[in-house]
Structure formats: structure tokens, C-alpha cells
Amino acid sequence: MSSGELPEAAGWDRLRRPVWLFDNVVKRHIYANDAALTLWGAECREEFLARDCSDQSEAVKARTQRILDDTANGEVISERWTFYPHGEPKPTKILASTHYLACGRAVILMEAEALQVDADQARSLEAFRHSPTVIGLFERDGRALFRNPAAYNTFGPGDLHLDKRYLNLSAAEDLLEMAWAGTPSSGLLRAMTLSGERWMHTSARKVVDPVTGGDALLWASQDVTAQIEAELSLAQTAERAENAEARERRLTELSHEMRTPLNTILGFAEILGRSAECPEQADRLERILASGRRLDDLVSGMLADDGTIPVDAPPRAEAEIELHATPAPLRILYADDHENNRMVVTAMLAAMGWECDTVNDGAEAVERVQNGEYDLVLMDIQMPNMDGVDATRAIRSMGGLAAQVPIIALTANTLETQLRRYRAAGMQDCLSKPVAMAALMQTVVAWGATETAVLMGDRIHQA
Template sequence: MQSTTPAPDDASLFLAWNRLRQPVWMFDPAASRGVYANPPALTLWGSDTLEALLARDFSNLSPAVQARTARLVQVTADGETVTERWTFYPNGQPVTVKATISTFVLDDGRPVLLFEAAPVEVEPAERRAVEALRYAPTLISLFDQDGGALFCNPAAFTAFGSETLTFADRFVHPPVAEGLRSRAQGGDRVSEVCEIRTAHGNRWHHLVLTPVPDPVTGETGLLLSEQDVTDRIEAEQARVAAEQKAAMAEARQHFLSDMSHELRTPLNTILGFAEVMVHDTLPERTLEQAGRIHDAGQRLLTLVNEMIVVSDQDVIISEGHGPVPPTVVAPAAAAPVAEDPGTPAVLYVDDNENNRTLVATILATQGVQCDTADDGLQGLTAVERGNYALVLMDIAMPVMDGVEASRRIRALPGTRGTVPIVAVTANTLPEQLATYAAVGIDDCLAKPINMVGLLTAVSVWGAGRPQATPVEPSADRATA
């Protein structure tokens, strides 16, 4: 602990101050201890001897007093003096004085605060108001009409590290400050949340700016109270960012689904009919041309698949020349589709006429009877009217999509509600496959389809079902 014994020159000065009737004392803010007090100051502090007063430890000061003391050190460091009202609590009893404070450098080089005090009679309500203002955690400041600093309480001084910072200099965006000040000068009480530049970095403060008369000059001033709401604002910003991220992810999902559907649907027709032609009895030159069409379409399909994967690195889209991995386990053994007129019919639901014609044509080559429907609602009606061995269900359709149609089919009574359903779609993202499984779809066949994939799916899911009574032929019925 630093010695409190004064140098001889200090001792001579202290001896002169001992003759004064005005309380005078010195406080070392670095050591949080007194350095000197004359007899009137000893009386003010309720101490019998100087030694007893200097032995007191003032390090356990409240944050408000610590901030106020730090402000005095800063303001008086260059020779300035401060005159203000202080309330002390020697032995627990409040004593209010009007103190003139300055920095005094001891002979040993230590800067200390010199207090010259005069007792002040203060009304109890005023004393309580002043103390409440100084101890309040809310940042409170007073400015003149031009935004110049007039006063700040200890909480505000701690936040900004200065009592001379102008109103505009506190703001990260000064034009915001000018707008608030202009509104308050018009007589409005302004309440806003703004980004503020503090001694501890940029923070978000809730501000209330009120025009009030300056009790010293009588001119209109601006009273500012602030509360730090950074945690709340950052939490709100995080929530908004998460919602925006989710919205962007959903938009990207829709984009990938739409692009997949719009590009693969015509490719389905090109590749499908080209493959049918290759297996048909045609002149050699025509077969060669059909093969070229099929190869070109396959290369285009590869480009489409790669483009979709690059567009969403987090989504792996299953592609190939056969069904995508099923969302449920397929039967271990698959029986071939019977090639006789009594074979139960397959229902294919798709809003694209080319797709319906293609699937019906491929199945007809194997003697499989295929009914078709233009949308999910027609498909549901067809299943309600008769038993099918298998339903091939497109997903993206007008009127009723394939997911809703499949959900309603599963709600039908008896064997109609248990008919196998295989999705035939270009929408094969993992989240979409999970949705299909959730509504009872058994498997998924990716578009563009090919003969091997389609016939394999029909063989797996159409085998071993009870004999069905086909519905009456419709306009879209394709026969072998």
C-alpha cells in the first residue's frame, strides 16, 4: 500500500488548510483511500482522528460512484475544476455538500482529487431525486437545442466514456440523430431504437428523447434516456435471418422441382418413344435414326441432372435408367407380369397426354392392359370404381396432385385402399420422397422413364395381387 505520509511541502500546505473552517480533503482514486482531511472534513466524515479516516478502505464503491469518480479524474486532469453537489454517507448518515473538485499533484508525483466543500441544505425529495438519478442503471443525458452535452448521469458516462460527447456523435448514423433532434425540437416526445456508438462498441439502444427546460438557463433542452436492448435486437435479427434462409431454401426447392418437372417431362416423351421405336420392327435406317434420337436425349438428360445437382449441393438426386431407390422395401422376389387377357389392369394417372400414351404403349408391348386418367381426382374416381393391380401416379398435376390423390386412395375401404402405388415423377428430391412415403406411396420411378425401369416396377408391384375387375374402357384406354 502506498504511503500516505505527505512530503514537507505538502505538510506546510496541509497545516494552512487545518486553520480553515471549510471542509477540505484529498482522495487518491488509484488507491481508493483518503490522503488528507482538515478538522472540519473530519467532522463531516464522522471521524475522530485523521489516522482513523485514512485507514478506511473505499474500494468497495458502488458502480455509480466509481463512474462518477472516474469522470472527475478525466475532467480535472488538465487543470479544470468541477463544482457539483455530492451526498456522502459517513457512518450511514447522509451529508450533502456543494463541492469544488480539482486534481492536485502531491510532492511524490501522485495525482489526487482535492475536495473543497460547503454544507448545503437540500429538501428530502430533491435529495432523493438526485441520488436516484445518479444510481439509476438507465442512461440519462441532457443536451442543449444544438445537441451539445450539458449533463450525463454515471451510467451514461460509463457507457460513453465522456460527458462532452455531442448528441449526434453518439449515433452510428448521424443523420438519424438529426432526424430525432428535429422532431423533439418540434415539441414531440420521440421514442426509437437506434444503433449507438459506445465506449464498448456499437450497441442497440431504446431511446426516449423529451424536450424539457434546462433548470440552469431556462432554455429548452433535450432530455435523453437510453436502455441497452442489444440482446433483444440481435435475437430478432437472428430470427428474421433464419426465416429468410428458410424462405430462400423453400424457394430453391420449388425452383428445383419446377425445373426438374418442366425439363424432364418432354425428355420423357423423347426418350420413351425413341426406345419404343428401337424395339419395334422398323427399317434399319429408321432404327438408326431412333437410336441417335435416344442417345442425344440421354446426353441432354445427363446435363439436366448435373445442373440440378450443382444448383443444390445439399440435395442428391437419384437418377438412372431404372426406378430410384424405393421409399419402402420392395418384395424380395418379383414375378413376371402375366401375358394374358385376364391380367389385372394398371392405372396410369398423368396430366401430360404424351406421357400417358408412352406408358400405355410400353405396357401394351407386354400385354399389360393400361387405363389412364388426366389428374389425381380422375385417378381417385377410377380406383373407387374398380380394383387395379397397380396405380402409377404422377405427382405434379392440376385439379388434384398425386400426393393428395394417393392419400385419399389409402383412405378407401377394402382392397381398393391397399392397391400398390408407384410415383412416376421428375420430383425426386429426398424431402419429396419422404413426403410420398408418408402418404402411403410404395415406390418412386423417376422421369424420364425407360422400358426396363417401367416394366420392372410393374413386375414388382403388380405381382401376386387379387384378380381385379377392370373398369369400363375410357377414351384414354390403351389395349395391346
């Protein structure tokens, strides 16, 4: 821009101190006097004005915009800058103000003088200005004495107005009060920034203003939003997992408490119904069975499970089993801590002529399998001393033929997550309580056959 286009330039050209204009819109200098060209190490005015200044650091961008904001109403500010013409640092004191061109556009007018600054002081100033930590120095009434570019980028222009900056205002006020009382303090503040709500870890302490010698407040913050959100996400995930575990425990308890008596009612009703000779008695028993099955359906719907779900089902015959046929001789072990359950299952198996030993818990089942030869084990899950899952693991770890015996879960707990645990422990199938006689017979025949048991036992052992 020539002197003709810029009438003020005639006076600036005669000054010995460096003077230049910077247009923050196009990111170029539009005027410089000879002293400014010397400061900037420029060979000529044309070369200096042709320089592209768009490749600025974030700190310089923020600082430049702040100057425009702070001087928009005619104010003049004094600051220390370090310029780097040809890579050589030049600490400089500048007076900055807003200058309006004839077209009305605002540019920055810079007047400068070189400074001889202590090396440590110069480096400290540069570190403050380029630090990502939000740093501000404030008077007791909140007026800003100094803000680094990170502070400007975070909160914009203005003084320390806690009510405008922080959503948890009382926490911010406590920090401020403690700091002015002489106690350095820190805390997590929820801040309203130019980028929206952010979590800022903030510290405050009373210091001495190096210019006036009076008290000042050093207020420093770091954005820790990413860490806080990650912690909240982990906490929410843990809470969801805890809630899911608690829900499964409640469903397991309800299922056990409701299906155990249903197993007794339906089991004995079915056994009596098959041997009833009086039509009237048979009709009444069938009504009991129908009502019990309806109640079982309601319980299954309420507990949100699918009842009997095979864990690793073998091939099964499509035809109904003839309950009065003479079955192959099988020796069965049934583990259950509830006496009524043991009586029902034993009676059902006896109707087929099968021998069934019973035990009260998983530890007894492990001992019996280790010392006896069984074709099949029916295993309850919820038992004292050792539950069915742990008992199954113990049996599978024995080695030899005893470890290959088919183990069928007979339980009221048939949620999908529970079925996966049964499979992982080494169970091959699952029958849901209350168990129907036909389903029990079909499962026993399918798994109790010698060829099937050996085949599945070998497969599990190899896995």
C-alpha cells in the same frame, strides 16, 4: 498518508468543512481531516484510510472517472452526492478537483458541506444516476449540463457532438431540430460508443434548466442492439427460407417443363426400338435414345438432383427383368395430367401384358382407388384439382385394403426435400421422368407382388 508526507494537510486539518483525498488507482482514501471523518462516521483516521473502496457500483466508477477527466486541466466542479456511512444516507454538496501528489500521481480532492434535500428530489437524483438509460441535459450549443454515469460509460466525456456520436447523422439531426422546435421526438440511431457500434433508441425533448431557468435539451437513449440483431437474424433466416422455397419452385417448374417432353421422346423411342425389325431403323432409334439420355443427364446436372431416388425401396432382384416373359397379372392405376405421359407408360406396361387404367388428376385417382381393386398406383405429382401428394394422403386415410395399395411417385420432381414430402404422405417409392422401361418394370414387379404389397401396406397402416 501523514501530514509530513502531504504538506497541504496542515492547512486542511484546520478547516471546519470536510476535506479528503481519494486515490482512484488503489481505490482508497489517502487523507481526511477531522470534519471528513465525522461526515463519514469514522472512529479514527487510521480506520477510515484502511477502508477498501474497490467494491463500487458501475455508476460510482463512471462518476469518479468523469470527475478526474473533467478536472484534469485545473477545473473545479460542483456536484451533489449522497454518501452512505454505516448505511445512513447523507446528501452532500461537493467541490471536486484534481490534486497532484509529490510523486505526480493525480488524486481527487473533495470539499463538502452537508445539505438538507427534499426526499423526493434526493430519490430522483439517485434514480437518474443509477439508471441504465443514457441521460444527458444539454444547452442549445451542445454543451453538457448534466450526464448520468450510464451516459459517461457509453460515450465518455464530452458534449453532445452528433457528428462524433452517430453514424446515421441526418436522423440524429432531425431529432435535435424537432426537439428544439418544441416537438418531442424519438428514433433509432446507430451510435459510435466506447464499446463500438450500437443501436440506441433515442428520445429528445426541450425542457427548462432548473438551475438557470433557460431552455435545455433532455437527450435519453437505451441500448437496443440485442433486439435489433435478433430481429435482423430472424429476417435473414426468413429471407433464406424464402429464397430456398423460390429456388425449389423454379427447379420444380424447370424439371417439369423439360422432363415431360423428354419422357415422351425417350419412352416412345424405347418402345419402337424394342419392336424394330429393320436394323437401320433400330440404329436410328438407338441414336435417338442415346442423345435423349445425354440430354436427360445434362438436365439432371443443371437442376442439381440425383434423378431416381428410392423413397422406401423394397428388396429387388439383382437380375435384369426379361421383358418378354409372361408376367403375373396386375391391375395398375396411373394418374397423370399429360396425355403423352399416359400413352408412354400405358404402352410400356402393355408390353408386359399388364392392365393399366389412367386418370387425369389426383381427385380421380382417389375415387378410382376407393371404388376399384388395384395392385399398384403410379402417381404423378404436379396435377390440377388435386396433386399427387394430397391424393396419396387421401388414399392412406381411407382405411381397409384400399388404403394399403402401394403408391409409387412417377415424377420429374425428385429433389431431396420433395422426396421427404412424398415419404411423409405415404408413398413407398419414386421413379424419375423420363422413365426407362427396365426401371418401370423392375419397380412394378417389386411392388406389385401380392406379398410385398400386403407387407408394406400393413407397415404403413400401423405407422
